[in-house]
Amino acid sequence: MTGLLDGRAVVVTGAGRGLGRAYAHDLAAHGARVVVNDVDAAEARTVAGEIGGVASSHDVSDPAQVDALMSTCVGAYGRLDGLVNNAGLYHEALPWEEDPAAIRRVVSVNVLGSLLCQAAAGKVMREQGGGAIVNASSGGMFGFPAVSTYAATKGALAALTYSSALDFESVGVRVNAISPMALTRMTEHALGRDLAPSTSDKPPLAGIEDKPPERIAPLVTFLLSDLADGITGQFFRFDGHRVSVVTTNAFADHPSVVSDQWDVAGLADAFRGPLAAKLQPYGVERRLPPPLRRRIR
Template sequence: MTGLLGGRAVVVTGAGRGLGAAYATDLAAHGASVVVNDIDLTEARAVVERITAAGGAAIASGHDVSVHDGAAALVQSCVDEFGRLDGLVNNAGLYHEALPWEENPAAIRRAVEVNVLGALYCQAAASAVLRAGGGGAIVNASSGGMFGFPTVSTYAATKGALAALTYSSALDLEDAGIRVNAISPMALTRMTANALGRDHQSSTEDGPPLAGIEDKPPAAVAPLVTFLLSDLAAGITGQFLRFDGRRISVVTTDAFADHPTVTAPAWGPAAIATAFDGPLARHLQPYGVERRIAPRIR
């Protein structure tokens, strides 16, 4: 099949519905052969049926990416079916809300298993194949939730982990010709339909971060993933991109800049407090969707 991704094969996890289904569908429309992975195999098969009905190539996978052997088998299924692997979209994820002292240990563990271990296991398996094949691309689905929303600390932590994974893996895989990028998509899905961001308003914006999300379908976000998996994105790696189907932005890190600093020959708690009451006070960072002023200078 011809197209931007003609002759290539891609694995998309969590692709039975929502954003994952949109990614898989758009990738196939641009010529890629796609493994549509979802723990709900019925939904994965439904996406495959839509892709093949439109003339695309796809197979369904019900492998559990939170299990190492499941992730490895998923990647191998792409090689077995299509003879190659050129890209991976780590989209599978679980979302839940809870106050820290009300968290369910089982829910925490499952979120980490799917959101973090799933991405790690899939990357481990995929990178070996991509490296042997001369390169490719990986896209990790992070979230704006990592920047601070109330009652989503577990979810935010797992999505922050994917951003960190992206930065480090981009370094490790660059010489192998493998690009790694993270995205923070904004679209109306079953998860975001009742998410906190629809109600909580940032002090620096005119409305809640997810205001107007009903006008942002997953299909509008999918082209970013297609772009990142294509040769059009050559040279773009280690980036965190936010996209709502209309506005795309690069999330800056500036991790190695000259940060505000105070130096002294020796420190004690009182001297440190003086530093934070003095020159460092104005540099304390705001946190979360509802914050504009840093805590010590509110």
């Protein structure tokens, strides 16, 4: 399917290396014309040269530069059919050691950047009558030690996907999110960390050494193609071997206790009683809340 995306124009942010570079290469191999965006201008030019694309060093956290980025795509290719919101900053810090300036920068790139890119690309796609957007979230949003700021930004991208898919559906634009698991410079750093004790015998990053970014790229290409027609508002976890649909039923039959009138004592009884066994594991390592840990012992 080398011509799967023939005639399509796609912007990939954060495409100078790692996953973004792999996405750009795979999209181009399937016929797409790609704008390779990265704040590292040299890396953007290198990747663009490798695939015959257009390089962009626009900063996605700056509204004016985002508009210029989308204009670059339209100016070069006459259209804009796909956006991969991949640009992001990784950040580690314990909550009580956070630096406000670092928080602001991570949120500006990871969240504001994706919002701005989606808004600007969405205007063009709406006028064209269609398109597709892929937002790069992360399994970190489910909980990972010392990355609460980063995790919060990736959770925001999942929420962005669910909500904006509703708005874009009427104008023919599909929006999906992915949680890629691959060996990159970011995950190489995480591999060297001491993780908190896990309730599972399988570490959160087990086997990642054998998962290069290139194995993730086909999912992005698929989601930007007509083969994914009708697939929108979804969140997929992918490690190059297993692809999973992350369930998001907001109206599920959640464990609950009903009372005509609650007070603090009644709530305490409920959480000591029937709700205690229903408390959920948290974090990618599936750590149990203390009440459940005590019961198991």
